[in-house]
Amino acid sequence: MQDQGYRLQFTSSKIEDLMYRTTFDPKSGDGDLIVNLSLFREEDLEDVLNIFKTTISSGLAVSPYVKMLHCGDTIAGYRIEEGMAGIATVCSITIDGILLKSGVLVKPHFGGLVQIRDGMPVRFTDVLRYASTTIDPLEVLMSQEVTSVTRMLRTGSGKILANLRGAPMIAREKVESVLADMMDAGISGILEVGEPNTRILDVSVERDHFGIVVIGGTNPMAVVQESGIYIRTNAMSTLIGIDEMRPIGEII
Amino acid sequence: MQDQGYRLQFTSSKIEDLMYRTTFDPKSGDGDLIVNLSLFREEDLEDVLNIFKTTISSGLAVSPYVKMLHCGDTIAGYRIEEGMAGIATVCSITIDGILLKSGVLVKPHFGGLVQIRDGMPVRFTDVLRYASTTIDPLEVLMSQEVTSVTRMLRTGSGKILANLRGAPMIAREKVESVLADMMDAGISGILEVGEPNTRILDVSVERDHFGIVVIGGTNPMAVVQESGIYIRTNAMSTLIGIDEMRPIGEII
Numbered sequence: 001m002q003d004q005g006y007r008l009q010f011t012s013s014k015i016e017d018l019m020y021r022t023t024f025d026p027k028s029g030d031g032d033l034i035v036n037l038s039l040f041r042e043e044d045l046e047d048v049l050n051i052f053k054t055t056i057s058s059g060l061a062v063s064p065y066v067k068m069l070h071c072g073d074t075i076a077g078y079r080i081e082e083g084m085a086g087i088a089t090v091c092s093i094t095i096d097g098i099l100l101k102s103g104v105l106v107k108p109h110f111g112g113l114v115q116i117r118d119g120m121p122v123r124f125t126d127v128l129r130y131a132s133t134t135i136d137p138l139e140v141l142m143s144q145e146v147t148s149v150t151r152m153l154r155t156g157s158g159k160i161l162a163n164l165r166g167a168p169m170i171a172r173e174k175v176e177s178v179l180a181d182m183m184d185a186g187i188s189g190i191l192e193v194g195e196p197n198t199r200i201l202d203v204s205v206e207r208d209h210f211g212i213v214v215i216g217g218t219n220p221m222a223v224v225q226e227s228g229i230y231i232r233t234n235a236m237s238t239l240i241g242i243d244e245m246r247p248i249g250e251i252i
Numbered sequence: 253m254q255d256q257g258y259r260l261q262f263t264s265s266k267i268e269d270l271m272y273r274t275t276f277d278p279k280s281g282d283g284d285l286i287v288n289l290s291l292f293r294e295e296d297l298e299d300v301l302n303i304f305k306t307t308i309s310s311g312l313a314v315s316p317y318v319k320m321l322h323c324g325d326t327i328a329g330y331r332i333e334e335g336m337a338g339i340a341t342v343c344s345i346t347i348d349g350i351l352l353k354s355g356v357l358v359k360p361h362f363g364g365l366v367q368i369r370d371g372m373p374v375r376f377t378d379v380l381r382y383a384s385t386t387i388d389p390l391e392v393l394m395s396q397e398v399t400s401v402t403r404m405l406r407t408g409s410g411k412i413l414a415n416l417r418g419a420p421m422i423a424r425e426k427v428e429s430v431l432a433d434m435m436d437a438g439i440s441g442i443l444e445v446g447e448p449n450t451r452i453l454d455v456s457v458e459r460d461h462f463g464i465v466v467i468g469g470t471n472p473m474a475v476v477q478e479s480g481i482y483i484r485t486n487a488m489s490t491l492i493g494i495d496e497m498r499p500i501g502e503i504i
Binding site for chain 1: 260362377380381387392
């Protein structure tokens with residue numbers, strides 16, 4: 001009666017699959033990145049791109065690289081419908097994929113909301129662990145309408161989407177060097193790198209590990225949604241070669 | 253710099269608190285139950301009550317007992333605003349509270365979606381574990397708009413909200429007797445009681461335990477939402493004495 005094919009897919013297993021498939025090399029600047037796919041009405045294209053540009057240039061995203069999608073384009077087996085447009089943006093789990101491929105046993109723990117006060121991250125206020133949910137935490141938080149990314153952009157205080165991973169303390173220098181290479185290659189979004197055996201944004205880490213908090217790639221989408229424009233996001237959707245993407249500043 | 257008061261409250265710890273405070277005795281029919289609180293526009297009152305009545309009488313809820321709330325009423329420190337109305341309905345975690353108070357070490361595991369085909373529950377298709385989320389799973393699933401409770405009511409097939417707990421196999425007879433007493437007292441909603449050491453709706457259980465799947469108390473709210481009427485639900489909100497509640501059939 002039981003069908004083996006029916007087992008639940010938790011977000012963590014989807015993440016492990018995408019991390020393994022990440023081939024982006026921060027030294028050469030080539031390879032495939034994990035992307036979030038967002039769909040919106042074509043008539044909102046200019047508004048959406050303007051919001052993305054502002055949010056990304058304020059540092060509330062992982063990378064300026066995006067890929068535009070228009071009616072008829074196909075991505076991850078999905079065809080953009082008539083009257084709609086899409087944008088693929090870099091997902092923060094790309095950073096986990098790059099760290100894994102550099103030999104670091106990095107473990108993505110959860111997605112959540114980080115409270116920012118006067119420009120400083122204070123603490124996680126809500127979290128959902130990847131190993132325990134079949135629905136992507138950042139999609140969950142966006143649909144709960146609990147973000148205040150727009151307010152954060154205007155006043156320096158608000159709640160933004162972010163996520164936490166842990167890495168063994170022995171790999172700390174390697175992690176810092178890879179993160180520096182990533183920055184040079186246009187992949188950033190690091191909110192905080194913790195000290196070993198020390199809480200990070202009020203969350204504990206595994207013994208002899210340290211935490212890394214990365215800004216959610218879905219913050220620009222949260223700003224679009226907060227402004228009342230319809231947008232539907234499929235986080236951790238697929239992988240795209242960076243050669244297919246362009247910095248948003250070159251598009252608008 | 254760290255503030256002890258700031259620690260995250262996962263849903264599991266909120267559940268344990270509410271279970272401990274449950275005093276409803278299925279033999280005497282007296283005591284306090286855990287309720288979900290839903291708010292909607294006063295002008296939608298009749299439509300909402302009709303939907304609740306239909307959904308509850310189809311067995312897609314935990315109990316027919318409800319408490320109506322009108323503008324100015326206060327519940328759990330919340331005051332119903334002008335133009336709004338509210339309804340408190342029995343939360344499925346009440347069943348865990350009653351089992352705990354009868355001496356059974358019951359462990360609520362997760363909330364999720366169960367696929368029903370031709371009236372028969374098939375499997376969980378999405379789940380969120382209580383120990384790993386700070387946002388209530390059934391609120392999450394409602395706002396993802398992934399339920400099809402209305403379709404299930406019309407055709408016998410669809411996805412409904414449900415949740416899973418495990419209990420030690422030694423307590424199986426006791427659990428069955430308490431569940432029977434609960435039914436007599438108007439608390440039902442049991443979708444499936446599994447066999448020890450056997451998967452339940454395609455989900456595994458702890459060794460020497462059996463699973464109990466209960467219908468989510470939030471299914472009537474999902475039907476209201478699916479029909480396009482505004483409703484906001486605060487699941488696992490507070491406790492109310494059953495003497496303050498009445499069967500919905502006596503109200504509409």
